[in-house]
Amino acid sequence: MRDDKMTKNHNPVEVEQQEWKKRQLKERMKQMLTIASPIFLLLLWEFLSQTNLLDARFFPPPSEIVSTFYSMAMSGELFNHIGISLYRIIAGFLLGVIPGVVIGLLMGLYSPIRHFISPIVMALMPIPTLALLPIIIILFGIGDFSKVVTIAGSVFFPVVINTTAGVINIDSIYLDVAKNYGASSKDFFVKIAFPGALPVMMEGIQMGQAIALLTIVAAEMMGATSGIGYLIWTSYKAFMLKEMFVGLILISFFGYLFSLLLRALQNKILSWR
Amino acid sequence: MENNTKISIQDMTKVFYKKNSSVTALDHISLNISEGEFVCLVGPSGCGKTTLLRILAGLETTSVGEYKITEGKENRPLQSMVFQERGVIPWLTVEENVAFGLKMRHLPSELIKERTSYYLEKVGLENFSTLYPKELSGGMKQRVSIARAFANDPEILLMDEPFAALDEQNKFILQEELLSIWEETKKTVLFITHSIDEALLLSDRILLMSSQPGRIIKEIKNDLPRPRNIEQIRSDHNTAGHFVDIWKHLQEEVQKSRK
Known part of the structure; x- marks a missing residue:
């Protein structure tokens, strides 16, 4: 069991693979942000307008x-x-x-x-x-x-x-x-x-x-x-x-x-x- | 000189003039280069050696004096230049770059294809033919530049410090590759360099230029038997003598131009 773990940690390819996966995740996070920003803006607008914090006559939801x-x-x-x-x-x-x-x-x-x-x-x-x-x-x-x-x-x-x-x-x-x-x-x-x-x-x-x-x-x-x-x-x-x-x-x-x-x-x- | 003079330059002078000041880049240069000869022009930077080459390449005109490149076979360009690696055109593929001169001459496409692939193979780029230069290393780009000039099959080849931007190892490899292609075609070559080793490895004859105004002040026959390699240059006694000779001379010229 212990042996197994050791080899796992010391396998350079696997170490790098972990790193690579982390980088991929980060990239995907950035893509999510790009998609999220307009959605966020629309939701905010919707909320402000529905609650009348923003005048719905001028800014309809x-x-x-x-x-x-x-x-x-x-x-x-x-x-x-x-x-x-x-x-x-x-x-x-x-x-x-x-x-x-x-x-x-x-x-x-x-x-x-x-x-x-x-x-x-x-x-x-x-x-x-x-x-x-x-x-x-x-x-x-x-x-x-x-x-x-x-x-x-x-x-x-x-x-x-x-x-x-x-x-x-x-x-x-x-x-x-x-x-x-x-x-x-x-x-x-x-x-x-x-x-x-x-x-x-x-x-x-x-x-x-x-x-x-x-x-x-x-x-x-x-x-x-x-x-x-x-x-x-x-x-x-x-x-x-x-x-x-x-x-x-x-x-x-x-x-x-x-x-x-x-x-x-x-x-x-x-x-x- | 004998009858087989390929390039002859007589009393060539080039002055650059700019608002009340003038610089004499070349001062009454006269020289003859024979058919099949490999001549290296060595001099301190700013001595006008590039100007001389650019005149022969048709990119600059002389102020006074003239030159002649002897025509040979019909339908063959007089000269082609091996530019430094940044002269490889980035929007053309490796293959299109090598074929550039042939295409500009509108040769039959069969012939273009055949010659291009021959020289691509010669420089070991046959598997890279469809790539763009950005994907190549510096040495590979320089190979493209060499293949482009040889594929054009000119009467003479002009080379302007083609290996100056390469690292040591690549430089040696490319120099030997250049020699092996050259030995096959036996073109007349005028090669500019500031590297003494390079001149000794490549040339039949070395011309030394003075710093401004550029004159040819010494000529060294380089009889080291071919095929040569870089180890011989380092070990041959005679060549070592030439090295010291040229070295001292260049030192002097550099000192002079500082004063």
Whole structure:
């Protein structure tokens, strides 16, 4: 019996196995914390609201928001808002990201282009796209396209700036390698400039994604008759705060979902890092 | 020199100019390197040896003077450089890195595949071909860099302190591996180093450079029979003499540049 215990304690593999199990447990605890924090917040909110420590007129308990969500979903009205907002977000995002990447790459690769365009970018960037909304509406009308343009305008700047920085910061030894091995400009672009700029570029795209969601709500508050932003705004004006919270939570949900999706994409295409 | 001169440099001078001050990196360098010769360029740091190599590599231009690399077979690149290990491109796999030069020349993919796998095997990386460089050790990355240059099959190979960042053991192993690949292909090599042992082990001829402005001030023929290994360098009497010779010389140059 005693012998048995001795060998057990002195087996290095088992000792390490115990340690490993402890570390695994700790990791799982951390994951639990991540899941627990939003649940905790919701429970706290529910409790404060139900006990009227928090004014339930302004902060309806989550359980009631959920049932409002359910009835709005049943009537089909909600999906209409979600669908139109997602369309605007995705279209605006692409319309901002694609020119952002193209112009950013050109600015990074060719310094005359950079010197010519960067003052324009720097001067336009501080103007909130939302402040330009009147002009955008004059130019593109009151329909969907003006919202798409508004989002595209906000997404464009972080993408173009990060893409340019991504190209400029490629370690010069890779440029030497490409030159020494006789890369043509096309090969240089495809094999060196684009993949080399990709990590910083992806950070800009992440930022653009967050900005797209910030912008859609505000853009739909002005001159729109549908969408999540419209839902939030009209619910607020009619003092239907449960409906307003449904809108807010939807925005939060999609923001989280999009950044998870982009993160996953990033991990996939940047697996070499 | 005889007819088989592979690299000839005449009166090459390189000045770096920057707002009212100029630095002469290379001062009237003239030299000839024969076909199949392995030449090491040794000098104190900042003596312009890297500048010389970068000019031959087409990454820098001369101020005055010229050089010529004799063309041989058609469709063969004039030169390829073995960069230091951080020159391995991180977003390409080991295989893609080795194939890089061949792909840039748009050779038929069969040929690329064949040559790439030949040199991957030569440097012992055939089982790592699909990995990204981040998963490799420093020595393995340097093997990729060597394989990439040899696979490109150039007229001459340029090497810029390829083993400087490696630890002692890895350095010896890689030096001997390099020699065995080189002996098979008999390429003309210009190799830069500040390690005297390395120069003695690898080269047929050692050129010593002075500190700024960079001149070639001494030439040492290294007749130690091949194949060589590191033990011979340490035990051979003649080579020991060369070592002391180069050592004294470098000391002097370093002292001079301090004044």
